[in-house]
Amino acid sequence: MAQAMKIAIVDDEQDMRQSISQWLALSGFDTETYASAEDALKTVGADYPGVVVSDIKMPGMDGMTFLKRLMSVDSALPVIMITGHGDVPMAVEAMRVGAFDFLEKPFNPDRMTELAKKATNSRRLTLDSRALRRELSDGSGMMKKLIGTSPVMERLREDILDLGQAEGHVLIDGETGTGKTLVAHALHSVGAKAGRKFVIFSCAGQDELRLARRIFGPMDDGSQIPLIEEARGGTLVLEDVDALPPSVQARLLAWMNEQGTPAETRIVAISNLQEQGKTCEDVLRPDLYYRLAAMKITLPPLRTRGEDILTLFTRLAEQFAEEYGCDAPELSAQEAAELLQAPWPGNIRQLQNLAERAVLQARRGTGTITSLLMADTDTAQPAMTTEGKPLKEYVEAFERMLIDNTMRRHKGSIVAVMDELCLPRRTLNEKMAKYGLTRSDYL
Known part of the structure; x- marks a missing residue:
C-alpha cells in the first residue's frame, strides 16, 4: 500500500496557513501547520513522508534559511516556496538552493493543488526508492555474499543497486578471481527481472559455428533450445564475451538492436580477458562494446x-x-x-x-x-x-x-x-x- 503523503505548511500568518491548509485538505491532502520554521524542524527531517510549503518572509528563521536547513538534512525533500509580490529574484535564488517550485502571492489555489500533486508524487517515488535500496542492501541473498566494508565495496554495492534496477545491458570486468559471476547474480536478484530466468553461458573454448547455434539457434539435434529463447524475458549472462568471434559479435549486436528499449532480455557480459596489455574494448567491435559498456562495473582487486x-x-x-x-x-x-x-x-x-x-x-x-x-x-x-x-x-x-x-x-x-x-x-x-x-x- 502506498505511503500517505503529508503537506507541512509553514507560515507565521495564521490566516494564510489555515487558508492553504483548508484548500489542500479539500483537495484530498493530509496537512499539518506550523507557525515558525523552528517548530517545523522539530518534525520535518530526513525521510519526512511528505512535502513542505513555506513562506519566504518570516520572523526568526526566514524561509531561505529554513530551506537551506531542510536541504542539508534531505536534499530530495520537495519544498514549495511562497513569495510576496516583487520577490521573484528571491524565489529564483530559492530554486537554485533546491526548492521544488515557488508561488507568488496572490496565487491561484488550483496552481497550488497542481504543484502539491507533483511534489507528493515526486516524494513518494523518492521514499519508495530509498526503502527498496535499504531492503536490498540489508537483505539476504546475493547482496549478503558481497562481504566487505571497504569504500570500494560500498561503491560496488551502490553500483549494483543502481544498475540492477535500470533496464540496459551491462558489462562487468576486473581481474581474475574478483567475483564477476557473483556480481552478475546480484544484478539480476535486485532488478525487475529477479523472478525470471537467469542463464549463464561461457563463450570460451567454442568454435564459431557451435557458438552461433548455441546462442541463436537452430540447434542440430534439438536437445537444447537457443540461449536467447532459454533466457527470454530474463537475464542472459555471457561469460568470456571477449572470446566471441566477429561474426557472432555482429549477430549479437543485431539481436540486441531488434529488442528495442527497454530490452525484453537483458545481457550481462563478463570479460575475463587475460591477454597482457589488452582490454575488452580492444577485442570487441566498437558498436557492440559501447552498447554493453554504457553500463559498466569494474570489480576492485582484493x-x-x-x-x-x-x-x-x-x-x-x-x-x-x-x-x-x-x-x-x-x-x-x-x-x-x-x-x-x-x-x-x-x-x-x-x-x-x-x-x-x-x-x-x-x-x-x-x-x-x-x-x-x-x-x-x-x-x-x-x-x-x-x-x-x-x-x-x-x-x-x-x-x-x-x-x-x-x-x-x-x-x-x-x-x-x-x-x-x-x-x-x-x-x-x-x-x-x-x-x-x-x-x-x-x-
Whole structure:
C-alpha cells in the first residue's frame, strides 16, 4: 500500500496557513501547520513522508534559511516556496538552493493543488526508492555474499543497486578471481527481472559455428533450445564475451538492436580477458562494446580492499572448518599483517584456496600462514604489495578482526568478549562503534 503523503505548511500568518491548509485538505491532502520554521524542524527531517510549503518572509528563521536547513538534512525533500509580490529574484535564488517550485502571492489555489500533486508524487517515488535500496542492501541473498566494508565495496554495492534496477545491458570486468559471476547474480536478484530466468553461458573454448547455434539457434539435434529463447524475458549472462568471434559479435549486436528499449532480455557480459596489455574494448567491435559498456562495473582487486581481506579470510576459514569438522585457525598479528600486504594476483579465488589450506594444515597441527603465502609466490619470503600502509591501519584492522571473531564465537555475549579480550565495557563499546560492529549482528 502506498505511503500517505503529508503537506507541512509553514507560515507565521495564521490566516494564510489555515487558508492553504483548508484548500489542500479539500483537495484530498493530509496537512499539518506550523507557525515558525523552528517548530517545523522539530518534525520535518530526513525521510519526512511528505512535502513542505513555506513562506519566504518570516520572523526568526526566514524561509531561505529554513530551506537551506531542510536541504542539508534531505536534499530530495520537495519544498514549495511562497513569495510576496516583487520577490521573484528571491524565489529564483530559492530554486537554485533546491526548492521544488515557488508561488507568488496572490496565487491561484488550483496552481497550488497542481504543484502539491507533483511534489507528493515526486516524494513518494523518492521514499519508495530509498526503502527498496535499504531492503536490498540489508537483505539476504546475493547482496549478503558481497562481504566487505571497504569504500570500494560500498561503491560496488551502490553500483549494483543502481544498475540492477535500470533496464540496459551491462558489462562487468576486473581481474581474475574478483567475483564477476557473483556480481552478475546480484544484478539480476535486485532488478525487475529477479523472478525470471537467469542463464549463464561461457563463450570460451567454442568454435564459431557451435557458438552461433548455441546462442541463436537452430540447434542440430534439438536437445537444447537457443540461449536467447532459454533466457527470454530474463537475464542472459555471457561469460568470456571477449572470446566471441566477429561474426557472432555482429549477430549479437543485431539481436540486441531488434529488442528495442527497454530490452525484453537483458545481457550481462563478463570479460575475463587475460591477454597482457589488452582490454575488452580492444577485442570487441566498437558498436557492440559501447552498447554493453554504457553500463559498466569494474570489480576492485582484493589488494585494494584493506581489512576486507581479514574479514573474508575469517569467514572462509570458518566455512571450511565446519566442512572439515575442525576449528578454524586463529591469525597472529604478524600473519594478519602479511595477509594485508600480500599482492593477491588471484584475488578472492586465491584467498579462498589459501583459507582452505590453512584449515587443513591447522587440523594436522602443522604449518603457518606465512609458509602458505611463500608457497603461493614460490619465494623465500612472502611477496608483499608495493601499496604500503601506515602501521596504525594494520593495528586497527587486526583489532577489528579480533573483536569481530570473538563476538561471533560468543554469539554477541558482551560479558564473554570483555573477559576474553580483557577489555572494560566502555572501551569495548567505543571500539565496536569505531569499527561499525553491532551486537545485534551476532545474536
